Amino acid sequence: MRLRYPSNIRIILLPCTGKVDVIHLLRAFEKGADGACIVGCLEGECHYNNGNIRARKRVEQVRQILDSIGIGGERVQMYNVSSSEAPRFVKIVEEMTEKIISMGPNPIKIARKRKAA
Amino acid sequence: MIVAKKKPVEEIIEEVKNYEKILVVGCNECVTVCEAGGKKEVAVLASALRMYFMNQGKDIRLDEVTLERQCDHEYLEEIRNIIDQYDAVISLACGVGVQFMAEKYFSTPILPGVDTCFMGAAEERGVWSERCQGCGHCILARTGGICPVSRCAKRLFNGPCGGSTKGHCEIDKDLVCGWQLIIDRLKELGRLEDYEIIAPIKDWSTERAGGPRKVVREDVRQ
Amino acid sequence: MKTNTPSKLEKILKAGHMAVTSECGPPRGSDPEAITKKAEMIKNHVDAINITDNQTSVTRLCSLAACIRLKLMGLEPVLQMVVRDRNRIALQSDILGAASFDIYNILCLSGDHQQFGDNPQGQNVFDIDSMQLIQMVRLMRDEGKFLGGDDIERPPRMFVGAAANPFADPFEIRVPRLAKKIAAGAEFIQTQCIYNLDKFELWLKQARDRGLHERVFILAGVTPFKSAGMAKYMKNRVPGMDVPDEVVKRMSGVPKEKQAEEGIKICVESIQRLKEVEGVSGFHIMAIEWEEKVPEIVERAGLYPRPSVED
Ligand code: SF4
Numbered sequence: 001m002r003l004r005y006p007s008n009i010r011i012i013l014l015p016c017t018g019k020v021d022v023i024h025l026l027r028a029f030e031k032g033a034d035g036a037c038i039v040g041c042l043e044g045e046c047h048y049n050n051g052n053i054r055a056r057k058r059v060e061q062v063r064q065i066l067d068s069i070g071i072g073g074e075r076v077q078m079y080n081v082s083s084s085e086a087p088r089f090v091k092i093v094e095e096m097t098e099k100i101i102s103m104g105p106n107p108i109k110i111a112r113k114r115k116a117a
Numbered sequence: 118m119i120v121a122k123k124k125p126v127e128e129i130i131e132e133v134k135n136y137e138k139i140l141v142v143g144c145n146e147c148v149t150v151c152e153a154g155g156k157k158e159v160a161v162l163a164s165a166l167r168m169y170f171m172n173q174g175k176d177i178r179l180d181e182v183t184l185e186r187q188c189d190h191e192y193l194e195e196i197r198n199i200i201d202q203y204d205a206v207i208s209l210a211c212g213v214g215v216q217f218m219a220e221k222y223f224s225t226p227i228l229p230g231v232d233t234c235f236m237g238a239a240e241e242r243g244v245w246s247e248r249c250q251g252c253g254h255c256i257l258a259r260t261g262g263i264c265p266v267s268r269c270a271k272r273l274f275n276g277p278c279g280g281s282t283k284g285h286c287e288i289d290k291d292l293v294c295g296w297q298l299i300i301d302r303l304k305e306l307g308r309l310e311d312y313e314i315i316a317p318i319k320d321w322s323t324e325r326a327g328g329p330r331k332v333v334r335e336d337v338r339q
Numbered sequence: 340m341k342t343n344t345p346s347k348l349e350k351i352l353k354a355g356h357m358a359v360t361s362e363c364g365p366p367r368g369s370d371p372e373a374i375t376k377k378a379e380m381i382k383n384h385v386d387a388i389n390i391t392d393n394q395t396s397v398t399r400l401c402s403l404a405a406c407i408r409l410k411l412m413g414l415e416p417v418l419q420m421v422v423r424d425r426n427r428i429a430l431q432s433d434i435l436g437a438a439s440f441d442i443y444n445i446l447c448l449s450g451d452h453q454q455f456g457d458n459p460q461g462q463n464v465f466d467i468d469s470m471q472l473i474q475m476v477r478l479m480r481d482e483g484k485f486l487g488g489d490d491i492e493r494p495p496r497m498f499v500g501a502a503a504n505p506f507a508d509p510f511e512i513r514v515p516r517l518a519k520k521i522a523a524g525a526e527f528i529q530t531q532c533i534y535n536l537d538k539f540e541l542w543l544k545q546a547r548d549r550g551l552h553e554r555v556f557i558l559a560g561v562t563p564f565k566s567a568g569m570a571k572y573m574k575n576r577v578p579g580m581d582v583p584d585e586v587v588k589r590m591s592g593v594p595k596e597k598q599a600e601e602g603i604k605i606c607v608e609s610i611q612r613l614k615e616v617e618g619v620s621g622f623h624i625m626a627i628e629w630e631e632k633v634p635e636i637v638e639r640a641g642l643y644p645r646p647s648v649e650d
């Protein structure tokens with residue numbers, strides 16, 4: 001089954017969401033990403049026991065930080081999807097894209113452009 | 118170890134908002150172990166601050182470095198060459214490190230990035246709790262190895278008080294009563310009869326009450 | 340009869356009478372009448388009146404000043420003193436202040452933690468503990484010495500009391516703890532409010548087995564419930580309090596308007612039962628903000644009239 005999903009996203013493959021650290025997500029925003037979604041296995045089905053639970057907590061931390069510095073915590077979102085649920089994945093990506101479009105671009109990107117100009 | 122916790126980013130922003138060249142300095146000892154002020158936390162704080170200022174349209178320089186320790190001359194010297202490039206430093210070390218750096222780099226504002234809490238142990242991942250208040254004269258030999266100063270909410274030397282309930286302290290159901298622990302341990306050691314020895318009045322002059330303290334060891338002094 | 344102090348409470352106990360004490364909480368303000376009125380209500384029915392020291396860590400008029408008020412009325416105060424708020428200098432100084440007004444009884448306590456009160460953000464002191472406070476008062480009285488070793492001119496003459504909670508945990512050290520307080524110098528004990536009479540009697544039996552009842556006067560603490568709500572609150576909310584389910588049930592089993600009477604009845608019955616127990620030397624009736632009921636309780640429990648002892 002080949003499904004189409006919005007082309008404005010970049011997929012970064014990792015063995016486990018447990019690999020995602022707070023700093024990785026922050027760096028993405030520092031570099032200008034408008035949003036990030038972390039898609040892990042279903043809770044309870046992590047191959048590394050609780051990688052996805054750890055990821056959820058880190059995502060929560062990043063949301064707090066982004067809120068407190070005025071970037072908007074909602075730009076990051078954790079999802080749990082099993083590998084057999086391709087249509088759901090597509091839906092999530094679409095949903096996220098819509099949300100980000102409604103929030104507008106990452107203010108950091110704008111600030112950078114302003115600076116460059 | 119010395120246990121600290123991260124200060125909220127908002128509070129740090131408030132302290133540094135008028136500076137333009139900021140160095141964030143971590144410490145590789147206790148605060149790394151308790152995940153409050155090591156290399157990782159330095160990176161996260163620096164990144165957050167960079168974004169904050171960029172978003173404010175402020176052009177600031179924010180650099181990161183993590184030292185082996187901030188409570189030793191030797192390691193603090195490592196930033197001597199670069200310190201003049203900054204108009205403020207955020208130290209993620211405990212209060213000791215922050216002050217020691219401030220003494221050394223007298224003309225640079227050194228700001229705390231963590232709240233230093235206590236001397237404690239890692240009970241489990243993510244949970245630290247107090248064990249010692251550095252009273253200057255340890256009486257653990259008398260109390261079954263449990264410290265009444267740091268683990269009893271009233272630091273009673275002849276506890277427990279009348280509020281001890283089912284092993285918990287009167288001030289909080291989630292807090293174990295230090296005196297329950299002492300009694301359990303004395304029992305385990307077959308020394309419960311020692312409970313009836315009245316602990317003498319404590320000499321607090323070796324504690325905070327006696328003023329700032331110092332240990333001088335002539336034998337190791339240079 | 341050899342007494343150590345001019346205390347009326349000591350005389351009554353040593354003459355072999357059942358003593359009756361009660362307590363008054365000072366006001367949260369400076370009106371002296373708040374104390375004198377309460378004292379008037381109970382003065383003919385009790386031998387001595389405890390004045391609490393910022394109980395539950397809520398700021399109130401100080402125990403010492405309130406004791407002086409009682410003294411000026413010709414009554415017998417028991418100065419309660421907690422180690423939470425004063426260091427050894429202040430404690431000794433207040434003891435001398437009390438002694439200068441010939442206050443002859445003191446009750447040495449730790450005090451509730453400040454987090455229960457109106458200043459949870461305050462510092463606490465706990466320079467010495469209640470056990471050491473007992474020792475300190477005895478040192479001041481018997482040897483005429485300050486803790487620092489200097490002599491006291493006109494040392495305090497105080498009958499020294501301590502609290503005991505037979506219901507706090509761990510139960511196994513409750514009697515050893517009593518023994519420790521006696522060894523420290525306690526001459527009388529006022530206990531925590533007793534609702535679980537069986538457990539209290541077990542504690543007392545263990546104390547008797549060690550002969551402790553012959554070395555200290557134990558006044559059994561009682562508090563009448565005003566309502567079933569209060570019984571539940573004491574059961575669930577007050578640390579170190581043991582209110583058995585039957586007692587709560589008994590209170591809830593009567594209609595609201597009769598609950599106060601039921602509370603008094605339970606209190607009177609408890610006194611009557613405990614009067615007969617060897618080792619009980621008297622009663623400490625703590626009618627919290629209900630002082631007017633003390634005379635009735637004393638009379639119905641058969642503890643009236645109070646004995647008189649010559650000075
Ligand atoms: S007795 Fe003093 S030195 Fe020993 S653990 Fe307790 S506070 Fe620390």
Ligand code: SF4
Pocket residue numbers: 268269270271272273276277278279280281282285286287288293294295296297
């Ligand atoms: S309950 Fe235990 S730990 Fe708490 S104040 Fe009393 S003796 Fe200390």
